[in-house]
Structures are given as C-alpha cells and as structure tokens.
Amino acid sequence: MAARTGRRRAGRRLRTAIGALAVALAAGTAVGLPAAEARAAGGKVVYLTFDDGPSPAYTPKVLAVLDRYGVRATFFEIGQNVSAHPGVTGQVARRGHSVQNHSWSHPDLRKLSGPAVDAQVRNTDRAIRAQTGRTPTCLRPPYGAVNATVRSRAAADGKQVVLWSVDPQDWARPGTAAIQSRVLRDVRPGSVILLHDGGGDRSQTVAALPAILSTLKARGYGFGVLCG
Numbered sequence: 001m002a003a004r005t006g007r008r009r010a011g012r013r014l015r016t017a018i019g020a021l022a023v024a025l026a027a028g029t030a031v032g033l034p035a036a037e038a039r040a041a042g043g044k045v046v047y048l049t050f051d052d053g054p055s056p057a058y059t060p061k062v063l064a065v066l067d068r069y070g071v072r073a074t075f076f077e078i079g080q081n082v083s084a085h086p087g088v089t090g091q092v093a094r095r096g097h098s099v100q101n102h103s104w105s106h107p108d109l110r111k112l113s114g115p116a117v118d119a120q121v122r123n124t125d126r127a128i129r130a131q132t133g134r135t136p137t138c139l140r141p142p143y144g145a146v147n148a149t150v151r152s153r154a155a156a157d158g159k160q161v162v163l164w165s166v167d168p169q170d171w172a173r174p175g176t177a178a179i180q181s182r183v184l185r186d187v188r189p190g191s192v193i194l195l196h197d198g199g200g201d202r203s204q205t206v207a208a209l210p211a212i213l214s215t216l217k218a219r220g221y222g223f224g225v226l227c228g
C-alpha cells in the first residue's frame with residue numbers, strides 16, 4: 001500500500017517536473033530582453049507578468065507599487081476587459097509596461113475552431129491597439145492551454161506564445177505570505193512569474209508585491225518586459 005502510494009507520488013512529481021520544464025521552455029522562447037538591460041542586471045533578470053486585467057479596482061494599485069519600485073512588467077489583458085475599461089489599459093501603456101494579448105473572453109482556445117481562435121486574438125489586438133497604439137506581439141493562451149491549432153493560428157498572426165515558469169497560484173487567494181514565499185522560493189534568473197491583476201479579488205496579490213519586489217532587488221535581480 002505504502003509502496004503504491006510512493007510510486008503514485010513519484011509519478012506525480014515527475015509529471016509536475018515535466019510540465020514545469022515544458023512551460024519554462026515555451027516561456028523561454030519568448031523572452032525578448034534587450035541585451036544591454038540584461039548585462040546591466042548582471043544577467044539576473046526576471047519577468048513579472050499580470051493576467052486577466054485590466055481591472056479598475058486592482059490594476060491601478062499594481063501600477064502604483066510597480067512605480068514605487070521603478071519596475072516594469074508585462075500585462076496579458078482580456079479583450080472584453082479592455083473594452084469595458086479602456087482608460088486603465090491606456091494607463092498601463094503610458095507607464096511604460098508591455099500590454100499583450102490574453103484572448104477576448106478567456107476561453108480554453110483548444111476547444112475552439114481555427115476561425116474562432118483568430119477572432120479571439122484579433123478582436124483583442126484591435127481593442128489593445130486602440131488604447132496603446134501598438135499591436136501585441138505575444139499571446140498568452142488562457143490556462144496555458146495550447147495545441148497545434150492554437151500554435152499555428154498564433155504564428156500565422158505573428159504572435160509568440162508566452163507561458164510562464166513560476167506560478168504562485170495567487171488567483172486561488174492562498175494568502176499574501178504564501179504568494180510571497182512561493183515566488184521567492186521558485187524564482188531563478190530568467191523566470192517568468194505569473195500573477196493576476198484581474199479576474200476577482202486581487203488584494204492579496206497587491207499586498208504581496210512590495211516584499212516580492214524588494215527581496216528580488218536585494219538579491220540583485222533586474223526586471224525585464226516581454227514582447228515590448
């Protein structure tokens with residue numbers, strides 16, 4: 001019984017490790033930091049990403065913390081939220097952050113037809129471009145769910161698919177301390193850190209940010225933007 005449980009645990013650990021590697025490799029393909037910025041940070045760079053916004057309640061709070069620490073980040077926004085709160089998207093862009101595509105309505109893109117995937121991506125591009133003047137160059141599929149159709153449609157649209165390598169599961173609201181400790185435990189040079197500024201109550205994420213940023217800075221990390 002114990003042996004069977006052990007084998008099952010080992011299997012789960014292996015699957016988790018393989019999943020993390022796949023995500024890291026996918027994320028790594030899209031890391032586009034200017035070489036000078038990476039050198040200035042001694043090669044120790046992390047990429048903060050915020051999904052599911054813009055949110056009028058939480059995005060401005062995230063922006064205020066990032067401003068306070070002089071940190072730039074990448075925001076993967078949902079088209080229908082951009083359409084509902086266009087001024088917030090404009091604010092994100094004006095503060096120097098990268099605004100990228102996270103689909104129009106947050107479906108599992110694997111379950112859609114090719115033309116429906118295109119509509120999710122292009123309508124979101126249009127909404128973001130109207131506020132930022134720039135067309136997103138990257139797509140983060142909701143749930144990180146990709147298949148051959150999603151990849152080929154994204155490529156045909158000139159989009160790189162960007163996933164992540166550090167996931168503190170802040171969306172599940174595990175507590176501010178848990179969000180901080182998970183990020184600070186798992187972060188490595190080049191990490192793409194997944195956080196959320198929309199999709200629900202993000203007060204724990206906002207509260208976790210100052211300690212995450214100050215600790216990473218104390219460890220000598222610089223902060224890059226993706227797809228900018």
Ligand SMILES: [Zn+2]
Nearest residue numbers: 051052142143
């Ligand atoms: Zn999302």
